Amino acid sequence: MKFDAWYTEPQTENLSLSTKIKDILYVGKSEYQEIQVIDTYEYGKTLILENTYQTTERDEFIYHELISHPALFTHGNPKNVLVIGGGDGGTVREVLKHETVENVDFVELDGMVIEACKKYMPTLSCKIDDEKVNVIITDGIKYVADVAKTEKRYDVIIVDCPDPVGPAAGLFEMEFYNNLYKCLTDDGVMVQQTESPLLHESLISKIKGHLQDAGFGFIRPMVCSIPTYPSGFWSFTLASKQNSPLETETAEIVAKMEKYGMETKYYDEEVHKGVFLAIPKFLK
Amino acid sequence: MKFDAWYTEPQTENLSLSTKIKDILYVGKSEYQEIQVIDTYEYGKTLILENTYQTTERDEFIYHELISHPALFTHGNPKNVLVIGGGDGGTVREVLKHETVENVDFVELDGMVIEACKKYMPTLSCKIDDEKVNVIITDGIKYVADVAKTEKRYDVIIVDCPDPVGPAAGLFEMEFYNNLYKCLTDDGVMVQQTESPLLHESLISKIKGHLQDAGFGFIRPMVCSIPTYPSGFWSFTLASKQNSPLETETAEIVAKMEKYGMETKYYDEEVHKGVFLAIPKFLK
Secondary structure (H helix, E strand, O other): OOOOOEEEEEEEOOEEEEEEEEEEEEEEEOOOOEEEEEEEOOOEEEEEEOOEEEEEOOOHHHHHHHHHHHHHHHHOOOOEEEEEEOOOOHHHHHHOOOOOOOEEEEEEOOHHHHHHHHHHOHHHHOOOOOOOEEEEEOOHHHHHHHHHOOOOOEEEEEEEOOOOOHHHHHHHOHHHHHHHHHHEEEEEEEEEEOOOOOOOHHHHHHHHHHHHHHOOOEEEEEEEEOOOOOOOEEEEEEEEOOOOHHHOOHHHHHHHHHHHOOOOOOOOHHHHHHHHHOOOHHHO | OOOOOEEEEEEEOOEEEEEEEEEEEEEEEOOOOEEEEEEEOOOEEEEEEOOEEEEEOOOHHHHHHHHHHHHHHHHOOOOEEEEEEOOOOHHHHHHOOOOOOOEEEEEEOOHHHHHHHHHHOHHHHOOOOOOOEEEEEOOHHHHHHHHHOOOOOEEEEEEEOOOOOHHHHHHHOHHHHHHHHHHEEEEEEEEEEOOOOOOOHHHHHHHHHHHHHHOOOEEEEEEEEOOOOOOOEEEEEEEEOOOOHHHOOHHHHHHHHHHOOOOOOOOOHHHHHHHHHOOOHHHO
8 A cells, every 4th residue: 555644643752653544533623632533553543632642442441441440349339430531431431330330420621522532432432421421521620629618429539631731730739639539438449540650750659649648548559551652651540548459359359240241351350459569669 | 952863663564663862872783683772862772673672771670570580489499590582681680680590591592682782781781791691692492402302401491582583483383382391390480571462462372372282380471561662562471380470478589589689670579479460351
């Protein structure tokens, strides 16, 4: 084939990743950002925000399963879940695999991202219109500040945030973590994507400090590979008021996954503990 | 700065990774391959063979610690170790952190890689001239076939091999694994880098079948991030005749690491078990 088109993301000043593209499916500009959906040969359909790879059909299961299931099974009986960010819908889809979940408040700043993903990435966005999902188009930072002043509490909060620049910077600040703590029940669990251990080690360390100061008892990162993120080496951080994922009963996870008919490609009862043990020593 | 030079590796037909370079330190051509050492802004000095990233100063600890310590501590008392490939010397450096090790036979096909790394990547090659190390410039496939016919046996064999193309293809074939099994003591352990779970799933599955057919009792992959390898999502496979890493005494690892004064950046006693649990479900 003669047609040889590539999309290149300058991931840092000194690093760039290029994927060969089949097609450009969508180009839009919202109040907040530029939005593209492209179709790539290696990773399938890919969401790009502000010239940054967000998620791809081929590898999204890694990110979405790890940001969801360890936190939800660490809680054990989640009913009310808050998802902040993740307009593609992949996290919401995973959360709904837990039968105990009765309500998902899905707070996304940019409604145009949801609309683009509903149209072009249906394998991710397929559950956004589920009756248990309450889509709220607003700023997650402001949302948790408002909820913290009420009696409303969540069992699990998932912060599926972009990089800490622009409107998302506040999702990595002390005030936000204090409000998250207040918005959680007494046995609440939160989890957040926390960038690359190789490129953003000091940020991960800062987040851990904030979570400790906010009052969380158990705080641990997990690491995994996200092929299209800078360095490909990525982290999440889970913080829990009471429960430790290392103490979740393995048999309980197995039984629930079977009961729910839960299909996963990455997560299982061994991964649940393994990801909290296989943390590189330099991150501890 | 106006000077803006980049090195780009076409990692698959549809994917390429580029790093901004400070300098080209070495360009050579051996009987087997083209060899370059470049200095990059993001990852420091980087060894390139046949236009393929091999190892970088910044992230090499991930690869070299994981290919070494889980296998050596799973054995428990390794004295004679065989390292096949890994001309940069990073694996040999890690193996020598184990005080029990009396002899390392270091079999590398291409002496020019060793010479280039001795000169330009001393943080990796620093232990190649250690008195416990016996450098043997020959084909690893032929070497294990010859040793298998003798009485010589190794406690641990580490296959630090390149991609399965050209002269390295035989390092992924049944005959090689049969010979590895013969070259190991009754409580022997082997480990090999086994490519990307995302891009080479069927190869990993084929290797597992070969290791089972060769007679190994415990066989499990580990996964990690290697930022400069295709997809960044990488695997090793460990195969043991008797011992399981999941049964290594944690206190024993802690005590030995302290006794040896062993400094690591990735590996510790939690990682030892965690990496064999945190295996993506689709790989099992």
